[in-house]
Amino acid sequence: MIENPKVAIVDFGLGNLFSIKLACEASGLTPKITSDPYETTGADALILPGVGAFGDAMESLERLGLISAIMEFAASGKPLLGICLGMQLLMSESEEFGSHKGLGIISGPVVRFRDIGNKKIKVPQVGWNRIFKTDSGGWDSSSLKGIGDGTYMYFVHSYYAVPSLSEAVLCETDYEGHRYCSGISWRNISAFQFHPEKSSKMGVMIYRNWAETVINNKRSMV
Amino acid sequence: MSKTVRIIPRLDIKGPNLVKGIHLEGLRVLGRPESFARHYYESGADELMYMDVVASLYERNSLKEIISRTAREAFIPLSVGGGIRTLEDIKEVLRAGADKVSLNTGAIRNPIFIKEASRKFGSSTIVVSIEAIRQPDGSYLAYTDNGREYCGIEVLGWAKKVEELGAGEIVLTSIDKEGTGTGFDIGLTRMVSEAVSIPVIACGGAGKPDDIARVILEGKADAVAVASVLHYDFIKNGGAAESAQEEGNTEFLKSNKSFSKIKSAGLREIKGLLRSNELECRV
Numbered sequence: 319m320i321e322n323p324k325v326a327i328v329d330f331g332l333g334n335l336f337s338i339k340l341a342c343e344a345s346g347l348t349p350k351i352t353s354d355p356y357e358t359t360g361a362d363a364l365i366l367p368g369v370g371a372f373g374d375a376m377e378s379l380e381r382l383g384l385i386s387a388i389m390e391f392a393a394s395g396k397p398l399l400g401i402c403l404g405m406q407l408l409m410s411e412s413e414e415f416g417s418h419k420g421l422g423i424i425s426g427p428v429v430r431f432r433d434i435g436n437k438k439i440k441v442p443q444v445g446w447n448r449i450f451k452t453d454s455g456g457w458d459s460s461s462l463k464g465i466g467d468g469t470y471m472y473f474v475h476s477y478y479a480v481p482s483l484s485e486a487v488l489c490e491t492d493y494e495g496h497r498y499c500s501g502i503s504w505r506n507i508s509a510f511q512f513h514p515e516k517s518s519k520m521g522v523m524i525y526r527n528w529a530e531t532v533i534n535n536k537r538s539m540v
Numbered sequence: 541m542s543k544t545v546r547i548i549p550r551l552d553i554k555g556p557n558l559v560k561g562i563h564l565e566g567l568r569v570l571g572r573p574e575s576f577a578r579h580y581y582e583s584g585a586d587e588l589m590y591m592d593v594v595a596s597l598y599e600r601n602s603l604k605e606i607i608s609r610t611a612r613e614a615f616i617p618l619s620v621g622g623g624i625r626t627l628e629d630i631k632e633v634l635r636a637g638a639d640k641v642s643l644n645t646g647a648i649r650n651p652i653f654i655k656e657a658s659r660k661f662g663s664s665t666i667v668v669s670i671e672a673i674r675q676p677d678g679s680y681l682a683y684t685d686n687g688r689e690y691c692g693i694e695v696l697g698w699a700k701k702v703e704e705l706g707a708g709e710i711v712l713t714s715i716d717k718e719g720t721g722t723g724f725d726i727g728l729t730r731m732v733s734e735a736v737s738i739p740v741i742a743c744g745g746a747g748k749p750d751d752i753a754r755v756i757l758e759g760k761a762d763a764v765a766v767a768s769v770l771h772y773d774f775i776k777n778g779g780a781a782e783s784a785q786e787e788g789n790t791e792f793l794k795s796n797k798s799f800s801k802i803k804s805a806g807l808r809e810i811k812g813l814l815r816s817n818e819l820e821c822r823v
Contacts, residue, residue: 336637340612370662442664444709444739445763446544446586446822470544470822472617474664474708494543516617516639518581 322348323529323536326361328388328404329353330378331370338367338401341515341522345529355387363532364391368403372414372428372477375403385421392423392507396539397532399461400509402475405502408509409479424502424509426481431496439494442476449489449500449512460488460503461527469520471512473500478511506535544820545756546586546763547810548741549770551576552593553622556602559593560768561719567593570771574609579779580770581614583807586822588618589711589765591642593686595623604636611637621669621711630657634665642667642711645684648691648698651705658706667741668707670695672728673715680728687715695728696735703736710736711765713743721747721768721801729759741765748803749813756819766810773804 342349412428514521621642714725742761
């Protein structure tokens with residue numbers, strides 16, 4: 319019997335980590351909110367959450383000594399989940415308030431929603447929107463297993479990631495004429511621009527799927 | 541493709557109870573807020589809005605317990621308002637499990653508070669609640685303390701200012717319409733929604749599902765907060781069977797009457813109507 323896998327929820331400032339913790343618990347994981355680099359690298363799985371500004375977040379990670387810890391964790395092959403700003407932080411760079419370097423675990427920039435022609439669009443996008451399959455592959459071997467094409471998820475953001483590798487794009491979303499990447503699956507990395515922990519039952523299902531990956535990964539490492 | 545509109549059950553809290561008033565006064569006790577919240581989550585609410593109508597410091601713990609219990613079982617966004625005046629207040633309700641806070645009195649008295657709060661917690665966490673009262677000359681002024689305190693601030697200018705200061709959303713309540721069941725103030729909603737680029741949540745006045753469709757179609761609301769229409773539907777279907785805590789005016793609940801002006805409906809019925817009007821919403 320393997321004990322419940324330990325998940326480190328990286329705490330580098332503010333945001334509702336409580337609901338991420340509850341979603342982990344509802345999925346059979348043992349979460350711990352931490353800003354300790356050692357606890358981060360030692361966990362069975364890692365969640366990089368985040369709301370707020372990209373530059374501030376990178377600064378906090380740096381100050382807490384978490385950048386190398388997250389890089390090391392990503393290279394270990396253990397499951398890493400990025401949520402919202404946490405997904406954006408995985409990218410190479412962001413144009414939010416000037417240009418900032420990201421973790422560079424996934425190659426590609428983070429850009430802002432722009433007005434298309436004369437149409438003024440509401441930014442941030444706040445609310446429910448749909449996720450769609452891409453040409454490059456299905457969802458069966460990902461955290462989106464069992465989720466229907468076009469399912470609604472809860473989004474709050476002004477910026478989005480543009481992965482250089484199209485194979486890394488797991489799902490896409492349309493917002494006011496922009497078709498953008500709303501989910502990434504690449505090796506041991508999963509990331510979502512929306513908040514699965516705020517996306518009702520289908521969102522909790524994503525946590526359950528990811529928890530299964532975490533449990534299987536821990537078994538294979540024993 | 542049009543944007544997805546949100547239907548947000550609004551739960552007014554007093555002590556341990558869910559209450560509902562007319563013009564935000566004359567409170568009636570309806571039941572345990574958690575039972576209502578659970579039911580709305582199960583039937584497809586897009587978000588939940590808790591409003592502490594008394595907002596007294598000594599009842600703060602009871603509100604925090606309600607938030608935590610709700611967050612444990614409802615995995616949708618939860619906003620909390622009422623009596624939030626300091627960054628520390630915000631931190632406390634977020635830590636209890638809220639995703640957003642709505643500010644009113646604290647923001648009007650000290651507009652810089654919006655800036656500080658949105659910088660610290662992110663714009664998407666900060667909602668500014670604007671309580672509007674129509675003046676005899678047709679203009680609208682913003683009030684505080686559930687429409688009781690006059691502050692002489694004009695609504696449209698204030699809405700633009702809160703956006704500029706970093707608010708992520710506006711909850712726009714028509715105090716004239718609140719609790720009356722006579723429909724939303726369409727003109728007010730449209731005026732504000734067209735002037736700002738942040739989402740506007742229309743609040744106050746829903747008496748039937750059709751009112752909700754109209755404030756989206758004609759008032760350009762991005763989201764709609766609904767109280768009585770949903771609460772009375774839940775009560776009518778026996779959902780509030782667990783008795784409310786004996787505090788406050790429970791006569792209404794015991795009398796087993798419903799408020800005559802309200803045509804109650806559930807979330808599924810409301811969303812069905814929105815879809816038949818070609819409005820996109822989550823099913």
